[in-house]
Amino acid sequence: MDPIDAARDWISQDPDPQTRDELTALIDAGDHGEIAARFAGRLQFGTAGLRGELGAGPMRMNRVTVARAAAGLARHLLATAEAPSVVVGYDARTNSDVFARDTAEIMQAAGVRAHLLPEHLPTPVLAFAIGHLGASAGVMVTASHNPPRDNGYKVYLADTSQIVPPADAEIAAAIDAVGRVDELPRDDGYSVLGDDVAQAYLDAVAALVPDGPRDLVVAYTPMHGVGGRLLADAAERAGFPAPHTVAEQLQPDPAFPTVAFPNPEEPGAMDLALALATSVDADIVVANDPDADRCAVGVRTPDGHRMLTGDQVGALLAESLLTRGIEGTYACSIVSSDLLGRQAAAHGQPWRQTLTGFKWIGKVEGLVFGYEEALGYCVAPHVARDKDGISASLLIMSLAASLKAQGRTLLDLLGDIYRRHGWHATGQLAVRVDDLAIIAAAMDRLRTDPPTTLAGVAVSSVDDLAAGYQGLPPTDGIRLGLAGGSRIICRPSGTEPKLKCYVEAVVAVENSADDARDAAAATVEAIIADLGSYLRLA
Numbered sequence: 001m002d003p004i005d006a007a008r009d010w011i012s013q014d015p016d017p018q019t020r021d022e023l024t025a026l027i028d029a030g031d032h033g034e035i036a037a038r039f040a041g042r043l044q045f046g047t048a049g050l051r052g053e054l055g056a057g058p059m060r061m062n063r064v065t066v067a068r069a070a071a072g073l074a075r076h077l078l079a080t081a082e083a084p085s086v087v088v089g090y091d092a093r094t095n096s097d098v099f100a101r102d103t104a105e106i107m108q109a110a111g112v113r114a115h116l117l118p119e120h121l122p123t124p125v126l127a128f129a130i131g132h133l134g135a136s137a138g139v140m141v142t143a144s145h146n147p148p149r150d151n152g153y154k155v156y157l158a159d160t161s162q163i164v165p166p167a168d169a170e171i172a173a174a175i176d177a178v179g180r181v182d183e184l185p186r187d188d189g190y191s192v193l194g195d196d197v198a199q200a201y202l203d204a205v206a207a208l209v210p211d212g213p214r215d216l217v218v219a220y221t222p223m224h225g226v227g228g229r230l231l232a233d234a235a236e237r238a239g240f241p242a243p244h245t246v247a248e249q250l251q252p253d254p255a256f257p258t259v260a261f262p263n264p265e266e267p268g269a270m271d272l273a274l275a276l277a278t279s280v281d282a283d284i285v286v287a288n289d290p291d292a293d294r295c296a297v298g299v300r301t302p303d304g305h306r307m308l309t310g311d312q313v314g315a316l317l318a319e320s321l322l323t324r325g326i327e328g329t330y331a332c333s334i335v336s337s338d339l340l341g342r343q344a345a346a347h348g349q350p351w352r353q354t355l356t357g358f359k360w361i362g363k364v365e366g367l368v369f370g371y372e373e374a375l376g377y378c379v380a381p382h383v384a385r386d387k388d389g390i391s392a393s394l395l396i397m398s399l400a401a402s403l404k405a406q407g408r409t410l411l412d413l414l415g416d417i418y419r420r421h422g423w424h425a426t427g428q429l430a431v432r433v434d435d436l437a438i439i440a441a442a443m444d445r446l447r448t449d450p451p452t453t454l455a456g457v458a459v460s461s462v463d464d465l466a467a468g469y470q471g472l473p474p475t476d477g478i479r480l481g482l483a484g485g486s487r488i489i490c491r492p493s494g495t496e497p498k499l500k501c502y503v504e505a506v507v508a509v510e511n512s513a514d515d516a517r518d519a520a521a522a523t524v525e526a527i528i529a530d531l532g533s534y535l536r537l538a
């Protein structure tokens, strides 16, 4: 269909006057380029469900896109589950509540028993609720840490983890088969859940915290998202003193006024939390991303507070579980540090690597601990097979408090781990683009003309992840191995217009740990600088 005709057809079925007016204005202004871009296809399932800018058209997040997704998911569930049911949750972003109610009404009318969470709540509560209620599926309306103009739709099945192939393609096909959304039946007879679900979740996560010291000064931020109240309740239930909270970022606010990008990984995003940590002389800093499935951790150093990487927090959490004798599979994504493999092996436990995306980690059989470098950790797969920023916060607080009682810190423990297994330094080159073609061109160049040396070190192997790597499903990515054991993985983000390159260097600790640390960090830094000039994007 001609994009203008497609736009008129869209307007005729869109229940939202705001997006109808937006598209009408584009037609009136004759903005064919913008209309063509919005009707060039439809949002596809990426690393974590559908995600895109709010606005009119199938390439944007809006009430038509959501209605189609809900109707398609309902069809899929009716075809695959007996007496299917769904739990729907939402964060505090613009329209999240509207999209959640639309989803519940459409799925209920289609014959899928729908349960709506009572208010904006963290993603991990939704994942927990699926198992708690024995539902066939879950939907979380959130764009997590993306910019304020975005929203998204995370889709879970009964195993409490997000959809992977082939279910995502089957659901996508069911969505494609949906006709006009103004003809979809709606039913507001869905159930609105009570506060008991969040209470049951809090009981489950508080029970994860081992007995032990609780004295700890924490500086915390929910980054204008939905984690604040639950984190405070969870900390109280587990017996910790109330964390100090960044006042400006405590209340959910879809405008995210104090941060350019509400992602704890972004430069500057932790400034207010670090300033609070200094003013209260905090032992540790804890941050949740806006839907509270991620957890960032910072520590006090002689030069002030600084944030740890996701790999470092992953190593600390893994070590605490391993030394407590928790047996089972320890898993991380391939873009995360190999250190987890060494830690697991030292305790005689199996280690598995998966593709990027917690949906893959959640599927690992026998999982007892999973993490990814993007600040995601699952410390209790029996609570939910998804990352959980609240339970991870509690466990890191418990670990820090135990160490504090011995006069030690998280950094001391990290030093022990590195001395034992080698200094693992990781870093990331992330390039945000306006034009996705730039990323495609960079990936193409890596495939056809990969660098032969980086930072003076020979590139010893080039693996195309699209051909499948070490038995993993094919994905868009390139792995470069360097002489001496460093490695780089480059891939397009599946949630934002970014190219991400993950670098790891490992240096054995022989004489001085400081030398090993400095050498590993310098190698990562030099590789990132050289890769930046090779890609000519940074």
Ligand SMILES: O=P([O-])(O)O[C@H]1O[C@H](COP(=O)(O)O)[C@@H](O)[C@H](O)[C@H]1O
Residues within 6 Å of the ligand: 047, 048, 143, 144, 145, 289, 293, 294, 356, 357, 358, 359, 372, 374, 376, 492, 493, 494, 495, 496, 500
């Ligand atoms: O948005 P969140 O917090 O759910 O996080 C989501 O996006 C992250 C970044 O993905 P990408 O590198 O493809 O952008 C993934 O690592 C994570 O598994 C996924 O759940």
Ligand SMILES: [Mg+2]
Residues within 6 Å of the ligand: 144, 145, 289, 290, 291, 292, 293, 294
């Ligand atoms: Mg998130």
